[in-house]
Structures are given as structure tokens and as C-alpha cells.
Amino acid sequence: MSEYLIMIYQDYSDPMWSDPAHGEKLMKEHMAFGEKHGGSLRGGNALHATSSATSIRHDKSGKVAVTDGAFVETKEALGGYYLIEAADLDEALAIAKDVPSPTGGVEVRPIRPT
Amino acid sequence: MAEAHRSEWAYVLSATVRVTRDIDVAEECVQEAYVRALTDWTLNGVPTRPGAWLTTVARRLAIDQQRRRANHERLLPMVESEHDGVDARLDSEEIDDDRLRLIFTCCHPALDLESQVALTLRFVCGLTTPEVARAFLIKETAMAARLTRAKRKISISRIPYHVPAPKELPERIDAVLEVVHLVFSTGHTAPSGASLVRTDLTSRALQLARMLRELLPTDPGVAGLLAHILLSDSRRDTRTSKEGTLVLLADQDRSRWDHEAIEEGIALVRESLTHRPPSRYALMAAIGAVHAEAPSFSETDWKEIVAIYDVLLLTWPSPVVALNRAVAVGFSEGPAAGLTALEELSGDPFLAQYTYYECARADFLYRIGRTDQALASYEFALELSENEVERAFIEHRCRSIQKEVNAQ
Numbered sequence: 364m365s366e367y368l369i370m371i372y373q374d375y376s377d378p379m380w381s382d383p384a385h386g387e388k389l390m391k392e393h394m395a396f397g398e399k400h401g402g403s404l405r406g407g408n409a410l411h412a413t414s415s416a417t418s419i420r421h422d423k424s425g426k427v428a429v430t431d432g433a434f435v436e437t438k439e440a441l442g443g444y445y446l447i448e449a450a451d452l453d454e455a456l457a458i459a460k461d462v463p464s465p466t467g468g469v470e471v472r473p474i475r476p477t
Numbered sequence: 478m479a480e481a482h483r484s485e486w487a488y489v490l491s492a493t494v495r496v497t498r499d500i501d502v503a504e505e506c507v508q509e510a511y512v513r514a515l516t517d518w519t520l521n522g523v524p525t526r527p528g529a530w531l532t533t534v535a536r537r538l539a540i541d542q543q544r545r546r547a548n549h550e551r552l553l554p555m556v557e558s559e560h561d562g563v564d565a566r567l568d569s570e571e572i573d574d575d576r577l578r579l580i581f582t583c584c585h586p587a588l589d590l591e592s593q594v595a596l597t598l599r600f601v602c603g604l605t606t607p608e609v610a611r612a613f614l615i616k617e618t619a620m621a622a623r624l625t626r627a628k629r630k631i632s633i634s635r636i637p638y639h640v641p642a643p644k645e646l647p648e649r650i651d652a653v654l655e656v657v658h659l660v661f662s663t664g665h666t667a668p669s670g671a672s673l674v675r676t677d678l679t680s681r682a683l684q685l686a687r688m689l690r691e692l693l694p695t696d697p698g699v700a701g702l703l704a705h706i707l708l709s710d711s712r713r714d715t716r717t718s719k720e721g722t723l724v725l726l727a728d729q730d731r732s733r734w735d736h737e738a739i740e741e742g743i744a745l746v747r748e749s750l751t752h753r754p755p756s757r758y759a760l761m762a763a764i765g766a767v768h769a770e771a772p773s774f775s776e777t778d779w780k781e782i783v784a785i786y787d788v789l790l791l792t793w794p795s796p797v798v799a800l801n802r803a804v805a806v807g808f809s810e811g812p813a814a815g816l817t818a819l820e821e822l823s824g825d826p827f828l829a830q831y832t833y834y835e836c837a838r839a840d841f842l843y844r845i846g847r848t849d850q851a852l853a854s855y856e857f858a859l860e861l862s863e864n865e866v867e868r869a870f871i872e873h874r875c876r877s878i879q880k881e882v883n884a885q
Contacts, residue, residue: 452587
């Protein structure tokens, strides 16, 4: 078995995100996902908006710069993740396809074993 | 000989991957098996089934290696080798299954398309890395790096060696067909280079399509793609003259088309069209069948061809399909109608840089007497084309139109 991180990227400028009814619906979808794939889930969380993010950059001279905002500004931002265990990539992708992601998609990355 | 070696190698490799679950390790074991064959066969003669001999040795090496590693890491108990007799009973079903697994791994959608094609040519067709590099017209070192990167992705993200579950199968077969189709279309009209057709690629694509047909005999997409390749390739010898110049469909000697391939292709088209909805390859093959069945260019059923393109556009809305449909409209309803249909597509950014679009436009302009515009259009097409045969054809058209203009 291997571990995979499923990173959920969404376009938060979509009007859908300011609709409270949508928030409730999405919550239910995540609950349903959790019930369906509970056996494979090893962790997962939702993140606060990128407006709450703080980034730290190290330059070659050793200086450290702290800035307000996401590390990379993109249309779709990382909004949450699941940590799963799967036999192979096909199994991981089958699970990842079920992750609710109404305005974007997910990225699946294998975790390096320690 | 080289060809036999190539296919044998690919068979031995796919059977060894089943044991190693890692292409790199399998490659090493197969290499070592060939080295051992050199001495063993010189001493004892060539075995009756060389492939089975090589597979047995390669697999045994793989098992030994796994045992050593397990021992070394003290993670697994000692595994006793079950392979002590040389002649492993490899039944054909197992061999087919090994090959199919490897094809699905090489054509996994988690790999980029170029890597899928490279892996397939290398490990399913058995081409060497320099040969694959030549197929892509890139440097050997660059191809070696691409293959290494792709193998790393397979191993790190654990792309499995298995035939996908029935639910995933149609989508995964489509990915395989796309790879084979790309190999074929790149060879059918080479984007650049000295010859119009690159038979090294078209014959690989045909071989792959035949292999898939054997392994997935009931899949309509597979039947459709094999039919499409057979029918398109049946015209190969007549698409260029002895001198290597381009010969248009209208001027080809139909008696020299490969009638055996046509017969096989048409039977496959019939079979694949019984499935609803028809696959895009079955529809493309159906268009090829209409051409193949026409006794001459002027007797071609263009109405039928336009109708098939209409259906094809629904399942596969690509600019090239739209272009081919517009050209068919021109032959069905006359050059003015064809020109109108082409101009409806003029906003497409892909077609704006596509040689064949400009050539079709030039031809229709010429046919309705707008000679100056036709000439300008051919001159623009010349700037777009990097294929020498295509360029020679366009230059010839430019010269003959220029002569007509001068004579007036």
C-alpha cells in the first residue's frame, strides 16, 4: 500500500462560494465522500481562504522575506486536502475522482515513504 | 532477423515485468538472459522455443533478485524459487495478458501523451531508444531522459500493471487508441522531413492495431482504428509518384491501391459500425471505405462522405474534421460552396496555421477563377509547410498558376 495526498484546488472567485446553501451542500458531499472511502482515509482538512495565508521566501544570501498571501497566485487555490492509502495509482485516482470539487479539481501526489 | 529479435524482446520483457513490477529491473533481467543465451545456445544449440527459454531465464533472474533483496532487507521470509525446469509452461493466454497489461501501463493517462507514445514504441513494439528518438526526430539523450522520467513516474506513483476494471476500460482503451492513432497519423503525413510518408511509423501503428485487435477482439473502437489504418494505408504507394512528388486523391491510380487491405478494412468497418454510437475511428474508417469503393474520383459518393463527417463532428468536434468536411462539401456541391464552408472556419487559430487548410482554400479559389487570390493563398501555404514533398507540390502549383496569369 502507498500513501497519496489529494490536494483540492478551487476557483474561489466563483459566485458559488458566497452562497450559503452551496456551503451546506458541499459539506454534505464531503461527509458522503468520507463515508464511502472511510477505509482509505488517513487524514484531511479544509483550509482557510488564501487571504489568510502568509508566505516565507528564503533567498540565496540567507535573507528571509515574509509576505502576505499565497505562495503562488493562481486562479485556482489550494483549499483543502485528503491523505489516503491506496494499493496503486488507479485505486488512488478512483478515490480522488469522488472528491467534491465544484469549481476546480484535485492533484494527486504519492507520499515519499520515510 | 532484427524484426524477430524486436518482437521476441518485447514479449520476453512483458512477461518479466509481471514478476518484477518494474520496467527498469525487467530490462536488466532480459538483457542478462540474452547474454546467457549467447553462451548457452552456442554450447547446447538453439532451444525449440527461444522466447520461452529467454522468458524463463529472465523471470528466474528477477525472482532471484527479489529473493536477494528480501533477504538483504530482512523484510520478507525467504522465497523459494518455483522455477527449476527450463521450459516454463507459458500458455498463450498468459502471454496475451502480460502484453495487454504493459500496453495499459504505457498508455496510462497519468503520463503525458508524448511519453505514452515513447514508452509504447520502446516496450510494446520493442524499438531501441535510438530508434524511438529517430521516430520523434529528437536527440537520443533527450529521448533516454524522457523514457527515464516516464519510468520513474510509473514506479514512484505506482501506476499498476493490470488490465483496468470494466468500469474504467472504455476510457482506458480510448487512451491506447489515441496513442496508436498518433503514431499512424504522424507517419501518414509526416509534419516535416524529406518524404511524405514515414513507413517506419505507419507500419508500427498497423502492428499495434493488429495486436490490439488480437487482444481485444470485441472492442468496436479497436476494430474501427484497425480499419481506418488499413484503408488509409492502402493508398500509400500511389500517394507519391516514382519521382517522389505528391499525387492527389483525384489523380491516384486506383488499380494500385492495396486491395487486400481494403477488403480487410471494409469488413472491419461493417463490424465496428454495428455498435451504437459508432466510435470516431469507425466513422473515419467509413469515410475511407467510401473512397475505397468508388471506381473513380468523379464517381465518389461525396454526399455520403459529408453525411459521415456531420456525424463525426458530433462525436469528435476537431478543427481538422471540420476542415475535411468543408472540403467534402466543395466536391459535393461545387467549389463556391466549399469555399464558403472553409471560410466559416477561418477564425480557428489552429487552421490558420495549417497547410492543408490554406491549400484547400487556394484550390477552391482557383476553381472559381479567383486566380490572384489562389496564388496568394498557395504562397502562404508554402510558408506553413515543412514537409519537402508537400512544399514541392505547392511550388509546382504556384508556377503553373503564374504561367496562366502571364499568358492572359
